[in-house]
Every structure is written in C-alpha cells, then in structure tokens.
Amino acid sequence: MTCKEFLALLDDMIDDSVTAEARAELDAHLGRCAHCEVIFNTTRKTIEIYRSHEIYELPATLRDRLHAAIMARCKKAC
Amino acid sequence: MPTIQSIAGELEPHPDVALIARVRGGDISAYDTLVRKYERQLFRIAQHITQNREDAEDVMQDAFLKAYEKLDQFQGNSKFYTWLVRIAVNESLMRLRKRRTGKMVSIDEDIETEEGSVPRDLADWAPDPEQNYNQAELGEILRKTIQGLPQGFRIVFVLRDVEGLSTEETAETLGLSIPAVKSRLLRARLQLRERLSRYFHRTKAVKNTGVGK
Ligand SMILES: [Zn+2]
Numbered sequence: 001m002t003c004k005e006f007l008a009l010l011d012d013m014i015d016d017s018v019t020a021e022a023r024a025e026l027d028a029h030l031g032r033c034a035h036c037e038v039i040f041n042t043t044r045k046t047i048e049i050y051r052s053h054e055i056y057e058l059p060a061t062l063r064d065r066l067h068a069a070i071m072a073r074c075k076k077a078c
Numbered sequence: 079m080p081t082i083q084s085i086a087g088e089l090e091p092h093p094d095v096a097l098i099a100r101v102r103g104g105d106i107s108a109y110d111t112l113v114r115k116y117e118r119q120l121f122r123i124a125q126h127i128t129q130n131r132e133d134a135e136d137v138m139q140d141a142f143l144k145a146y147e148k149l150d151q152f153q154g155n156s157k158f159y160t161w162l163v164r165i166a167v168n169e170s171l172m173r174l175r176k177r178r179t180g181k182m183v184s185i186d187e188d189i190e191t192e193e194g195s196v197p198r199d200l201a202d203w204a205p206d207p208e209q210n211y212n213q214a215e216l217g218e219i220l221r222k223t224i225q226g227l228p229q230g231f232r233i234v235f236v237l238r239d240v241e242g243l244s245t246e247e248t249a250e251t252l253g254l255s256i257p258a259v260k261s262r263l264l265r266a267r268l269q270l271r272e273r274l275s276r277y278f279h280r281t282k283a284v285k286n287t288g289v290g291k
C-alpha cells in the first residue's frame with residue numbers, strides 16, 4: 001500500500017468503516033510509515049478536539065431569553 | 079394517509095415521533111420540549127455558518143418558528159433533527175446573502191481549492207497538545223482555524239464531525255451527493271489538521287506566545 005492509497009482510505013479508517021482485510025493492510029502501512037502514522041493520529045486528534053470543545057457556547061441567560069421568544073412566537077402562530 | 083413512522087431499520091420509534099404527534103394534536107408544551115432539546119445545536123450550527131452572534135440568534139428563532147409552522151410538511155422519513163438542521167442551514171445561508179448583498183453565498187463556494195489535500199506538515203504533535211493553552215486561548219485557536227476553512231468544507235465538517243450527523247444525513251441536509259460529502263469531509267479534516275499543527279507541534283511548547291492577531 002502506498003501513502004496515497006492510505007490517504008484515500010484515511011476517513012474510512014478514522015470512522016472505523018473499513019473491512020477487516022483493508023484494516024490489516026492499513027495497519028501494516030501504519031507500522032512502517034511514520035508520516036502516515038502522524039497524519040492518522042493528528043487528524044483523529046483534530047476531530048476529537050473539535051468534538052470536545054464547544055467553541056460557540058450559548059450562555060444560560062441568552063438561552064432562556066431566546067427560548068421564551070421562540071415559544072411566544074409559536075403560540076402567536078397557532 | 080402517511081403518518082410519522084419510525085425510522086427504517088430502527089426497532090423503537092425515535093422519542094421525537096411521539097412529541098411531534100402531540101404538537102400536531104395541539105399540545106404546544108411538547109414543542110417546548112423539542113426546542114429545549116435542540117436549541118444549543120441549532121445555535122452552534124448557525125454560528126458556524128454566519129460567524130455572527132446576532133445572526134445566529136435570529137436564525138435559531140426563525141428556524142424553530144418555521145419548523146413549527148411547517149410541521150405538517152415533515153414526513154417522518156427522516157429524523158426530525160435532520161429536518162430541523164436543514165431549515166437552520168438554509169436560514170443561515172439566507173442571512174449571509176442578506177448581509178453580503180451582491181455576493182453569492184452558497185455551500186459550493188471555493189471548493190476547487192487543492193490546499194490541504196496533500197499533507198505537508200508531517201511533524202508530530204505534543205501529547206495532549208491542547209493542554210499548552212488555557213481555555214480562552216484554545217477557544218480562539220479553534221475558532222480562527224475553523225473560520226479559515228472554505229464555507230462548503232466547514233459546514234460538512236460541523237454537521238458530520240461536530241454535530242454527529244451521518245454521511246447520508248449530511249448529504250441530505252445540504253443537498254449534496256454522498257461522494258461530495260466524503261471528499262469535502264476528508265479535505266476539511268486535513269486542512270484543519272494542517273492549520274492546527276502550527277499550534278500543537280511537539281517541538282513548540284508555546285505557552286506564552288498566545289494566538290497571533
Ligand atoms: Zn505512508
């Protein structure tokens with residue numbers, strides 16, 4: 001497997017949607033290619049960081065205000 | 079008469095199905111529950127697309143009102159959440175068009191770029207690299223980095239990886255083909271990785287440089 005072929009399957013590997021056979025080939029490539037190993041690990045980490053850090057928080061007071069406004073508008077639309 | 083059905087392949091009907099039936103029966107408190115359940119997600123998605131707090135507030139309100147008014151059109155062959163997200167995405171894009179009058183805004187914008195499709199930065203990251211920054215610094219890094227992505231990549235990444243929609247749901251929500259979603263997702267992931275690398279390198283344990291303005 002070449003690095004290009006590895007990269008083409010990177011997403012499926014990250015999302016764990018590869019066949020056992022492909023998985024074995026990907027793992028074998030990872031074992032002997034430091035570059036792809038870095039790309040694989042850091043890409044996975046990128047997703048994990050974005051998933052675990054809420055970068056646009058909705059503060060409780062604003063949330064309550066917006067929620068009340070939404071419900072008031074819906075009741076009017078009844 | 080077609081009624082709301084459980085999503086194909088699932089044994090249990092989704093809990094939203096019962097809530098929607100109650101709303102249709104005139105019980106507005108059931109809609110209150112649905113709004114509570116999804117308001118944070120909708121706000122986040124709107125914020126990611128419009129990149130403007132006031133717009134996100136308006137989009138979130140308008141999307142829930144529109145969903146309420148159009149509830150009869152919801153067929154139940156997709157998840158209520160996916161349907162709601164689609165309304166919010168459309169509202170967000172409309173809001174952007176209004177703001178940038180004359181400038182076409184679409185999710186197809188800038189997708190021809192090849193930037194980041196070939197990884198260049200091959201240096202490893204520090205273990206738990208986010209620990210080298212405080213919460214405020216990290217938040218700014220993550221916001222700046224994702225805001226730099228082309229719109230069409232950013233939306234796909236947000237829906238698929240941050241909000242947890244499936245590839246199929248993301249495609250349906252954005253009106254894109256599944257291969258298009260996949261190709262954008264890969265490029266979005268690689269570009270974000272590339273851009274975050276400069277902050278998270280093992281060799282640069284930058285504690286005090288802060289985030290460049
Ligand atoms: Zn390789």
